[in-house]
Amino acid sequence: MRIIIIFLLLLTSCNAFAKTQLDWHVIKSNANHLPINKDSLYFLTNDALFISSTDFAKLNKLDLATNEISTVLNFKPIDGNRAQAITVQHNNKTVVLGGLVNGVKSTRVNVLEWHDESQSIVSKQLANLPRSFSKISAQVFGQNVYITGFDKQWYFFKIALNNDQQQWTPLNAALFTDLNIINSELVVQNDGNENRIYAVSQQSAEQSSNSNSKLLLHEFDEAANSWLTVTSNNPTELVDIDKLVFASPLGQSHIMVVTQGGKTLSYNTITKAWSNYNKSDYRFHKITQVQQHSYAVVIELNTNNTVLIKGEISNTARDFGWQNMLVLVIYLLSVVMVGLYFMFKNKNTNDYFRGGQSIPWWAAACSIYATMLSSLTYIALPAIVYQTNWVLLIGIWMIIAVAPIAVYVAIPFFRQLDATSAYEFLSKRFNMPVRLFASGLFTLFHIGRMGIVMALTALALSAVTPLSASDSVLIMGVLCLLYCTLGGVEAVIWTDTIQTVVLLIGAVVCFAVIIAGLDDGFNSFIQIGFADDKFTIVNNDFSLESITSLSIWVIVLGGIGQNLSSYTADQAVVQRYMVTKDPASAVKSIWANAILAAPGALLFFCIGTGLYAFYQLNPEKLDPTIQIDQIFPTFISNELPMGLAGLIIAGIFAAAQSTVSTSMNSIATTVLTDFVRPFNLAKSEKSYMSLARILTFISGVLGTLVGLIFIDPEIRSLMEAYFKVIGMFMGALGGIFILGALTKRANSVGAIVGIISGVSLMISAWKYGWANGYLYGTIGILTCLIVGYLVSLLFPAHNKDLSKLTLYTMNQ
Structure with missing residues (x-):
């Protein structure tokens, strides 16, 4: 009988319950020697990371499976290789918006597509941005590219991705001006019923009731051309936020948010609850993402070096x-x-x-x-x-x-x-x-x-x-x-x-x-x-x-x-x-x-x-x-x-x-x-x-x-x-x-x-x-x-x- 009791106790024993966190790791091997800085252009395909050279005349191709540089391509600013440019992924294509050419703001928009057979990138130009934005965020939703941009005030536009001749259509941007938004990132995610466009925005501390900068979340109703406030069931996670750097879809129902100081959160669009993950020891500048992996250009606080790191969601769930x-x-x-x-x-x-x-x-x-x-x-x-x-x-x-x-x-x-x-x-x-x-x-x-x-x-x-x-x-x-x-x-x-x-x-x-x-x-x-x-x-x-x-x-x-x-x-x-x-x-x-x-x-x-x-x-x-x-x-x-x-x-x-x-x-x-x-x-x-x-x-x-x-x-x-x-x-x-x-x-x-x-x-x-x-x-x-x-x-x-x-x- 004693043996049976001991066996049952073993059988019903429990480990610690699950908790999710985001872990960042420096990419090893010769990726450490990539000539990158905080202004570098870089974007992802499913199996490669492309990073611009310091003179923005070439692209380095980093194989994600081996972390080895396998190809160097000639690629100029006119093709999309511009400093501080914004990139957004859509299927096997990358949209490159704006950036700097010789220190001057560019309004050029390129759609890039990598071809494995010829080991080359084909660049196609879309209509130029309607303004020279100092801040910009973009997402592809359906067959359209949506952008928010700041040039003395906030603007919101869209354009058809597959139509070279169409011009940018202005949309309602009152949300960003009325709430005194200082940074904003667009994200496309499903809310349990359908895909929606979300804006993750950082409100100025001057507008916050407790003098802390905080995050706001809204979703766009295209039929009404208006923004709707998205409620949160635990809003205390959103106060005292340093500079918003990145927001992206994560999995089938989450939005991941990263601040410059390394604070990472995610919002569940179904349960409407925020999760607060562990804070990293890096100063973040740019992040790009493919599938469940994120790649970031950061400055190490202890060495002041600019490095490339990889972030992966991990879960402390017990083994089976x-x-x-x-x-x-x-x-x-x-x-x-x-x-x-x-x-x-x-x-x-x-x-x-x-x-x-x-x-x-x-x-x-x-x-x-x-x-x-x-x-x-x-x-x-x-x-x-x-x-x-x-x-x-x-x-x-x-x-x-x-x-x-x-x-x-x-x-x-x-x-x-x-x-x-x-x-x-x-x-x-x-x-x-x-x-x-x-x-x-x-x-x-x-x-x-x-x-x-x-x-x-x-x-x-x-x-x-x-x-x-x-x-x-x-x-x-x-x-x-x-x-x-x-x-x-x-x-x-x-x-x-x-x-x-x-x-x-x-x-x-x-x-x-x-x-x-x-x-x-x-x-x-x-x-x-x-x-x-x-x-x-x-x-x-x-x-x-x-x-x-x-x-x-x-x-x-x-x-x-x-x-x-x-x-x-x-x-x-x-x-x-x-x-x-x-x-x-x-x-x-x-x-x-x-x-x-x-x-x-x-x-x-x-x-x-x-x-x-x-x-x-x-x-x-x-x-x-x-x-x-x-x-x-x-x-x-x-x-x-x-x-x-x-x-x-x-x-x-x-x-x-x-x-x-x-x-x-x-x-x-x-x-x-x-x-x-x-x-x-x-x-x-x-x-x-x-x-x-x-x-x-x-x-x-x-x-x-x-x-x-x-x-x-x-x-x-x-x-x-x-x-x-x-x-x-x-x-x-x-x-x-x-x-x-x-x-x-x-x-x-x-x-x-x-x-x-x-x-x-x-x-x-x-x-x-x-x-x-x-x-x-x-x-x-x-x-x-x-x-x-x-x-x-x-x-x-x-x-x-x-x-x-x-x-x-x-x-x-």
Whole structure:
């Protein structure tokens, strides 16, 4: 007993909680010998730093990987090589504005682009600055360059980046004059909803109420051509500020600010809280940034030398720890063992794809819930709620509205067909080409879904474990290939059940820890949530433009469309209708899933808002360089006790495996049943069984490859990407099933035209942005249904026997 107690104490031991800081280091090797001074022009590409020579006739190229000078280029002031010039990065281009030529202020503007092939820089000139500014800041937003400049008074202008002939357009600069601003820096950052232009400004000490110079923050409303004050939840960090030198976006939601004296702060545009980092021992003059790394020209206070230094955000978060890693490994190996156990129970394809129709209703319910839960809900939903509010809750709750349709229509309909693949219905109702087209669409959807789920989980795990995102995707793919290929749907369902229990208990524990970390517990959660409108559920926008937003009608219709598609046309769900011993058990599983989904969704929304409150009150604990989708796993790893954190991280990993394995099994089912069996491509049941495992393996490999593609730091929310993927593919599929079941007049020509029209319309919505991604599924259903029926009327009715193939004839 004593040994067990000691082990539990070790397992639940905690290290110091996380805190973020910015560390500056002098760049070593021959970079020390670069002839730089505080007036040097320098700018970054993704892999190189360019620094002007002291006579501004050449550029030195410093390789960021090796810190070696690899190239010296002839580059003159007319091309952009000017003292004290301002630079701003945009994709692979650099905009150089103003500067000095032989001591005289220049108004020249150049756009530079580095070409690796020719090892040269191409310089293109934009329209000259409208004035000779003594102070200037610039940012690229959309396709425009925005500048603030001081020449006896403050000005604010913009110009199109890709238009050589256009002139600078004056904008409202009253903010800078009215508040007696002495320095200002423009920054583009996302506020949780959209990208915005911010102005970080230093107010003169004479205007400050306490005689200290302080920082102000404003955002620009271009539609109204006005500046709006941005509030701060801890403004005490902003007083007694020396000269503002630099401000830039940091990560997906922070603004980094550096003063000449080395004070560094960051502002979280979502929680509206400032973090105060450690102060450096340098006097800063110019800073440039690429990705998460900053490079600065500084003067060392002890030597008075001008040097080049590199700044990196670091976090004192604890290591993942052997306790967490032990729990993670044991959990994942246990899941694989489940697959090995069921491998010996599968005697034929009915066992492999339908579990011998012996699965208990409550296990089927947990499997449906786990399939819908996955890491998308567990990781991405709290992340999207953290940065927005509760407007998606009603859409998720639409499962309650769709459940009766599944219970009273879908289950009886598919059970009386006794189909292994949902798409068998389409060949009976229409013809084989319709079936194959729909089955192909389903396969593409689930390969994309596997990729999104793997990428999301991999990004989360890479933030809290020693594994890279690519490593996590590959490990997940290999484990899924093992237990799903071997064990079939029964292995999938029983691991789903275990993971549902682990993840829901873990979520409750996480929320309790979040509340315990707030100053006033649950009261702080409520107060902050209401004060910052985090509990907003309804967006009452019914304007014509509301189709592109998450307005209430988009949420309701979109939620109905997504759930209707899933519960009528998704093989992963329809397959669960067939695994229980009778229709009554299948009905119980759907009701149980609906009852579980409603409070489960509410729990994850509470977690998202809780994370917002927690990091508003504890801003230094949040690493600004992580992606927003990584915020919940980071919290779990840093704030939960050792061992327990490992168990929940393992649960997230396993939840992703659950979804991926479900997709693998469903793809194999549809491909074998729809593309192989109808054409008698195998000679025996044993051959079909072997082919089923081969198809499962292939689908897993494809999903893993797509997962590697989706690991992209530029993707702000994989949940939003998922809404678009499910809408583009499943919406039209749902429409084709509804068309076939609701009408007797629909024929194969109408079905093909309808489904192609639905997919085409969704692709146009995605490309041109005329509809919100949450609405894609509903638009796909309606387009396929309406177009399919109208086209069917143009062709003669077919003479097929429709017994059991429509809702009107299902009992014949």
